[in-house]
Amino acid sequence: MRDVAKLALDTAVARGATYTDARVVAIQSRSLTTKSGRVGHSSESDSLGIGIRAIVDGAWGFAATANLSHHAVEATAARAVAIARASAFVKREKVRLAPEPPATADWTTPIRIDPFTTSIEQNLDLLFKADAEMRAVSGVTLTETGMNFVREESWFLSSQSADIHQTKYSTGAGYTAYAFAGSEIQKRSYPNSFGGQWQNRGYELIEEMKLVENARRVGEEAVALHTADQCPEGEFTLILDGSQLGLQIHESIGHPIELDRVLGMEANFAGTSFLTLDKLNHLRYGSELVNAVADARPEHGPGLGTFAYDDEGVAAQCTPIISAGRFTGYLSSRETAHTIGAARSGGTVRAEGWNRLPMIRMTNVSLLPGETPLTLDQLIADTDHGIYMETNKSWSIDDKRYNFQFGCEIGWEIKNGKRTRMLKNPSYSGITTEFWNALDAICSRQDWVIWGTPNCGKGQPQQVMGTGHGASPSRFRKIKVGSAYKS
Amino acid sequence: MLTQEQAVELFSRIRRLSSADEVEVLFSGARFALTRFANNAIHQNVEDENCIASIRTNFDGRSARAAVNQFDDATLKRAVETSEKFARVQEKDPDLLPMPTPEEAAIASDRDRPARFLEETAAITPAERAESVRQIVALADRHKLTTAGIYSTAQSLESVFNSRGLAEWHTQTLAEISITMLAGDSSGWQKLNSPDVRKLNPLQLAETAARKAVDSTHPRELPPGKYTVILEPSAALDIVGFMFWDFGGTAILDQRSFLNDRIGIKLFGDNINIWDDASHPLQAGSPFDGEGMRRRRVQLVENGIVKRVVYARGTVAKMKRSEFANKIGPIEATGHGFPLPNEIGEMPLNIVVGGSDRPRTIDQMIASTERGLLVTRLWYIREVDPYEKILTGMTRDGTFLIENGRLKNGVRNFRFNQSLISMLSNVEALGAPVRACGEESFDMVVPPMKVREFNFTEVTKF
Numbered sequence: 001m002r003d004v005a006k007l008a009l010d011t012a013v014a015r016g017a018t019y020t021d022a023r024v025v026a027i028q029s030r031s032l033t034t035k036s037g038r039v040g041h042s043s044e045s046d047s048l049g050i051g052i053r054a055i056v057d058g059a060w061g062f063a064a065t066a067n068l069s070h071h072a073v074e075a076t077a078a079r080a081v082a083i084a085r086a087s088a089f090v091k092r093e094k095v096r097l098a099p100e101p102p103a104t105a106d107w108t109t110p111i112r113i114d115p116f117t118t119s120i121e122q123n124l125d126l127l128f129k130a131d132a133e134m135r136a137v138s139g140v141t142l143t144e145t146g147m148n149f150v151r152e153e154s155w156f157l158s159s160q161s162a163d164i165h166q167t168k169y170s171t172g173a174g175y176t177a178y179a180f181a182g183s184e185i186q187k188r189s190y191p192n193s194f195g196g197q198w199q200n201r202g203y204e205l206i207e208e209m210k211l212v213e214n215a216r217r218v219g220e221e222a223v224a225l226h227t228a229d230q231c232p233e234g235e236f237t238l239i240l241d242g243s244q245l246g247l248q249i250h251e252s253i254g255h256p257i258e259l260d261r262v263l264g265m266e267a268n269f270a271g272t273s274f275l276t277l278d279k280l281n282h283l284r285y286g287s288e289l290v291n292a293v294a295d296a297r298p299e300h301g302p303g304l305g306t307f308a309y310d311d312e313g314v315a316a317q318c319t320p321i322i323s324a325g326r327f328t329g330y331l332s333s334r335e336t337a338h339t340i341g342a343a344r345s346g347g348t349v350r351a352e353g354w355n356r357l358p359m360i361r362m363t364n365v366s367l368l369p370g371e372t373p374l375t376l377d378q379l380i381a382d383t384d385h386g387i388y389m390e391t392n393k394s395w396s397i398d399d400k401r402y403n404f405q406f407g408c409e410i411g412w413e414i415k416n417g418k419r420t421r422m423l424k425n426p427s428y429s430g431i432t433t434e435f436w437n438a439l440d441a442i443c444s445r446q447d448w449v450i451w452g453t454p455n456c457g458k459g460q461p462q463q464v465m466g467t468g469h470g471a472s473p474s475r476f477r478k479i480k481v482g483s484a485y486k487s
Numbered sequence: 488m489l490t491q492e493q494a495v496e497l498f499s500r501i502r503r504l505s506s507a508d509e510v511e512v513l514f515s516g517a518r519f520a521l522t523r524f525a526n527n528a529i530h531q532n533v534e535d536e537n538c539i540a541s542i543r544t545n546f547d548g549r550s551a552r553a554a555v556n557q558f559d560d561a562t563l564k565r566a567v568e569t570s571e572k573f574a575r576v577q578e579k580d581p582d583l584l585p586m587p588t589p590e591e592a593a594i595a596s597d598r599d600r601p602a603r604f605l606e607e608t609a610a611i612t613p614a615e616r617a618e619s620v621r622q623i624v625a626l627a628d629r630h631k632l633t634t635a636g637i638y639s640t641a642q643s644l645e646s647v648f649n650s651r652g653l654a655e656w657h658t659q660t661l662a663e664i665s666i667t668m669l670a671g672d673s674s675g676w677q678k679l680n681s682p683d684v685r686k687l688n689p690l691q692l693a694e695t696a697a698r699k700a701v702d703s704t705h706p707r708e709l710p711p712g713k714y715t716v717i718l719e720p721s722a723a724l725d726i727v728g729f730m731f732w733d734f735g736g737t738a739i740l741d742q743r744s745f746l747n748d749r750i751g752i753k754l755f756g757d758n759i760n761i762w763d764d765a766s767h768p769l770q771a772g773s774p775f776d777g778e779g780m781r782r783r784r785v786q787l788v789e790n791g792i793v794k795r796v797v798y799a800r801g802t803v804a805k806m807k808r809s810e811f812a813n814k815i816g817p818i819e820a821t822g823h824g825f826p827l828p829n830e831i832g833e834m835p836l837n838i839v840v841g842g843s844d845r846p847r848t849i850d851q852m853i854a855s856t857e858r859g860l861l862v863t864r865l866w867y868i869r870e871v872d873p874y875e876k877i878l879t880g881m882t883r884d885g886t887f888l889i890e891n892g893r894l895k896n897g898v899r900n901f902r903f904n905q906s907l908i909s910m911l912s913n914v915e916a917l918g919a920p921v922r923a924c925g926e927e928s929f930d931m932v933v934p935p936m937k938v939r940e941f942n943f944t945e946v947t948k949f
Contacts, residue, residue, distance in 0.1 A: 033830055035741075038580060040830030042573045045554035046562070049537065061613075064535035066556045083532045086613035090621045092528040121576050141742045144830065180742035185873040265525045267635035268667040268676075269926060271866075271883075274948070355535040394869040396902070398881045403902055403947035405879050407871050425872065429902070429945060460523055460637045460665075461533075483944045484871045484879060484904050 001026075002165075004068050005157040008052045011077035013159055017054040017084070019097060020077075021158035023311060024050045024068070025354035028116065033146040034127045037135060040144070042120060049354035053312075054080040058094025059087035064355035098337035098345050100314050102161040107308035109169045110298065111202030115149035118203050123147050126211060127175075133215030134177040139223035145175035146195060147206065148454075154311075154354075162313035170304055170466060171205045172198030172454055175215065177222040186225035186424065188218045188409055192243040193392050198452030198466060200302045221410060224422060231411050231426035233482030237386030238428055239379060239475045242443075244408055245367065246451035246469035247392050252432040253285075253292055254365040254467065256401035257321055258458075259330040263339060270458050271399025274432070275327065280340060283327040286436030289370065292322040294331055296347060296363035303450040303468020305350075305363030312358055314347035321365065325437070333360050352463035359459055364450060366470030370442035376473045379441055381417040387481060388412045388419060389426045394484070397432075405429040407484055427484035438479060443472035488644060489516050489538045491656050497540060497558055498648040504567045507544035507574070509586045511649040513777070513826055515539050521639035522616040527624045529617060538644075543827060544570045545586065548579035550828045583828075584801050586649040587778055591800075594781040594822075600774055601766065604642070608660035608684040611640040619664075623693045627668060630697045636666040640684065647779035657773035660684075663924070666693050667884060668700040672949065673897050675699025676864050676884035678721060680924050682771055699863060699885035703897025708946055709888065711901060715859030715915070716941040717852045717889070720923035722862045722882075723936045727840065728928025729870060729878055730907050734787055735823065736802040737832025739811055745876045745908070746793055750815050753791045755911035758843060761788040763797060763823070763835035769922040769932045770837045777826035785821050787835065791912075799824025799833040838931040843917040852916050852937045854892040860941075861887040861894060865903075868927045876907040880927070881947065901943040913939045 005022040012020035026048045033040030050073060051064040061084025065076040127145040134143040149171050156164040174196015176189040191197040191209060199205050240248065256273040260266055275283070296305050296316035307316055312334055319329040332346040351358040380388065394407035411426030412419045430438075450470045457464055489497075494514050502510050516538030523531035541554040544567065551573030553566040616638045627634035639662070646656045663680035664687050676699070677692040718726070730745065738744035746754075765774050765782035775781050778800065785797050795816030798806065806818050823833040853861060863885030871877040882900045889895065916937040924930040 035830040039577050039828065041552070041828045042577070043552040043554065044569050044573065045539075045541075046566070047537075047539075047554075047556050049535075049556065051535070059529065060532060062531070062533040064533075064537075066537045079534060083534060083613045086522075086617040087529040087532040089614070089617040090524065090529045090624060092526065119576075120573055124576070178741075178743060180747065180874075183874055185743060263526070264633065264635060264669070265530055267525055267633075267669060267674075268523075268637060268665055355537055357531055357533050359531075394871050394879060396867040396869045396879045396881065398900060398902070398947045398949075399866055399883050400947075400949055402949070403881070403945060405902060405904075405945075407869075407879075427871070431948065460531075461519065461521055461639070484877070486904065486942075486944055 001155040002157065004050060004073055005155050007070065007073050008050060008077040009157055009159050011074045012052060012054045012081055015078050015081040016056050017081055019055040019159055020053060021156065021312065022050055022052045023354060024155045026153045027353055028151045030116065030149045032123050032127065033144065034131050036143050037131055039124065047353060051354045052077050052080040054084045055095050056081050056084035057088035059084050059091045060095060061087055062357045095335055096338050097334040098343065100334060100345060102158065103309060103313060103315060104163045105308060106165045108167040109200050111169050113203035115171050115203040116151060130175050130211045130215040133212060134175065134219035137216065137219030137223055139179050139181065140177050140219045141180045142178035143175065147173040156313055158313055164309045164313055166308060168200060168307060169202055170198060170200050171202060172196055172452060173206050173209060173211065177219040179222040179226060181226050184226060186222050188222040189391055190214045190218045192451060193409065195454050198304055198454045199450060200304055200306045225410060225424045228422040228424040231423040231482050233486060235478050236481045237383055237475065237477055238479040238481065239383065239386060239388040239473060241390040241473050242447060242449050242471045243451050244389060244392050245471040245474055247395055247453065248406065249365055249367055249469045249471060250453050250467060251395060251397045252401060252404055252435065253321065254362040257330050258360050259332045259336045260360045262330065263336060269460050274400045274402050277340065279327055281328060284325055284437065285322045285327040285433055286325045287439045288325045289439055289442055290322050290325045290436050291368040292366065293368065294319045294321055294348065294363050294365050300364050301450045301470060303364035304452040304454060304466030305468040310347045310349045311351045312349045314345045317347045319346045331360050331362065350465055352465055356463045361458065361465045362456065362467040364468035364470060366450065369445045369448040369472045373444045374441065376443055376447055379443055379473060379475055380414055380419055383414045383417060383475065386414045387423065387426060388414055402431050404432065405484060425485055428479050428481045429483055430480055435476060438476045439474055440477055441475040443474065448472040488518055488642060489514060494646055501542055501563055501567060502650055504564050505544055505571065507546055507571055509545040509650050511543040511586055511647065513541040514644065514646045517641050517643035519641040521637055522613065522620055523637050524620050525635035527627055527634055529620055532613060542566050542570050544574050546574050548581060548583045549574045549577045550583055582801060582805055586651050587653055587780060587800060588651045589653050592653055592780045594783060601768055603659035603682040603771055605660050605683045608640055608662045608682060609642045611662065611684055619689045623666060623689055626690060626693045626697060630701060632697055632700055633669040634666060639663045645773045647775060649779065653779045655775045655779045659771060661771060662687055664689050664692055666696045668696040670700045670704050673700050673703040673706060674884045678924055680930065681922065703885055703887060706897035706899045708899045711943045711945050713940040713942055715856055715939045717849060717859065717861045718936045718938060719849065719863050720921050720933050720935050721925040722865045724923050724931045724933045725865045725925035725927035726868060726878060728931065729868060730876055731835050731838060734796045734835050735833040736796055736798045736806045739796060739815065740805055740809055743873065745874050746796065750793050754793050754908060755788060755791040756914050757791050758914055758917060759788055759791045759911050760841035762786045762839050763837050764839050765837040767837065767839050767932060771930065772837060776822045776824045778824055780820060780822040780824065782822035785835065797821045797823035797833050797835045802832050836929060840920060840933040842920045842934040846919040846934065847916045848918060849935050852935065853889055853894060856889045857891060859889045860898065861889055864925065865927060871904060877904055878907060879904045899949060900947050902945040903942055904944045905942045910938055910941065915939055
């Protein structure tokens, strides 16, 4: 595959490219689902192709093809150059790439069990067992389970002599029990909603999930929600579980710190950001307890944003995003680094497959755990009156990332340090910086998990990317609760 | 792009590689190009070509799929073996039907298929897209605005071949332009697509987006509450589109549809009429579904009454023997299934929302409004409650206060939490349906709507 990529580089340079890189990518994926005790779908897919970037006259062009014949690769590289020439027709400034020492590397996600070596019988057997546990609960009307594996092997070469071979694995699984009765549909999911938990790991992640052990409880909670009280409306102390907090981080820290959004490059679709350049190192983003990083390094953990090199050949890094509550960093690329005075890209450029343009994406944007030992039980015991919410059900935020509203699957009222009555349809809303400044407690390392968001959409054409978010349960004061159901 | 002759030859090769009872291959592919601009310059400019063969094998009630984008013998053989291996290990599904024959898939009174492949669209070059972007940027410069957006062109194919002789083939083109105009504290937006590039007028779209940005500068903050709103077609389709996942037989059987126990009753206002029609002249897409069944025209809502839902052929028998069979309307295959095997079943994807006998223009709707809001676009819509169909989301890129029949000024953007059932019961006026597109739902034919008591619960900072 290196020869294919090298041919693309040689062709683009010969045609006039002042910089070019090529990514040959082979993706294998397995997807299995069950629904109410039957197979929903079972499939595998393979996709192979090359994507070529070229700079000509200071402007970008990109072309991609699945045809890796000599002739097709030459033609596609020539096409990238021709497209770049068209881009140069409407440009304001020449593209400036931050310097990056060319790397030669070979890296594979550390995994214990290659998921593709497990049999489909083994996979389905586990899903069916969890499915049966949920359906054993009277009142459960629909059950869905799913399991997914992805293996992505890539060869990245650039005209600046980078030569990087990476193989990344990601694994995910989860399930949902639904209960329809009267005029309500309630649901509970495990370990998380919208596909469950995902990490860059092998089948060992599935084995550690305790899928079967938790299925009965999940079914029972879905049914119990029908007789639970409606979550009240008002201002409350709020405790969020780690998975919901992971999505809160994703939407109200991860997206606004994307430097391409800040610079207006996403204005037509994903939107812009309230984090204008003047706010760097000045804005009080959150309370002093808030420390957030964007960390793609393997030592941060096996999040969906973990790698050795990004998709423009920059080594994985850890960027402090919020330091003791102060806003300190953006997600950047080689092209945007100069706009914040950085000498080097933050290494956050990623692409969905071979046929999409690499762009700034979240890596693992994580809220660091509290330094004082604190478990969830201790946090609840320390709370006189509040609401504890678990597992996302709905999420929405405006196009500058100020106003958000989240719904959760389930809540409980906390009274005098104890979890009391169950609450259905819990939701909360707020303004990003006001919310993070209201944080007054974070559970410590033992409750910290890197949650996976496998479905983050961005870009035109839209690309779907997996991102990681380390989080432990946290408490927020004076949060607006319940307005989603205000009629 | 794969030709029909090449696809026929590929299907023959794949069929010879398989020992399954039945074999089906879906070919899907596209040559796609997109020029993206921001800050009054082109910053991304891409083109790609890909084609996927998705192979399904059946063994006596067992079915599975494997997909590849390389068509050498070794890759195809491996894909066939994977599909067969995945199918063989499953329990037999008594509801899995044999693959459809051409006779079963056809519609007796098949209407003329509108031409959806236009050479003029397929022939657009990067230089031509760049020239259009240059004109959009020049218009932005004249208004002292910053512009961002896309101009894309695509040619695509969808096809279904099966070992019972079915062979369906569809090609089409699509051109799309989306433009945002940004002022210091306001913005405007327009988006449109069509199989025929000649039906898009980039400068007209740019001028409308620019006018919205200019007219909404210095937006005022209004309190949240219930307002009469005029939803432009893109805003109307983006919120209405969220309910059509529930208009399928499988959604009813799964009891995850808001239509459970509500079919045949008057759920919306008298003026709401909705149907699905893949042959509508303003629609796009293929005339067959994921099994190759021809898509039929289906009246979903008539004078506010939900009349029926759509069906994949495999859902029909399950529905007929279900507890819902006598309260669900006509039960027959309508050609709306997704490729098998799947857990979703079916969905209408060629929605037409009817207008009024006396359609009102947006200007007429504004003139008849004492106090209300004009909404250009909705954003980040998500379902809060699946049975009452409460949706949340934001307004974006051009929200205006209307007072005494005139646009008065721009307003800061709102968050809404609105039941779709209530909304479609409160439609005071409808315009003429047009082809529209947004970002939150799929393209459809939809009129602008004037809706009373639209529920805004919060306001944001811009």
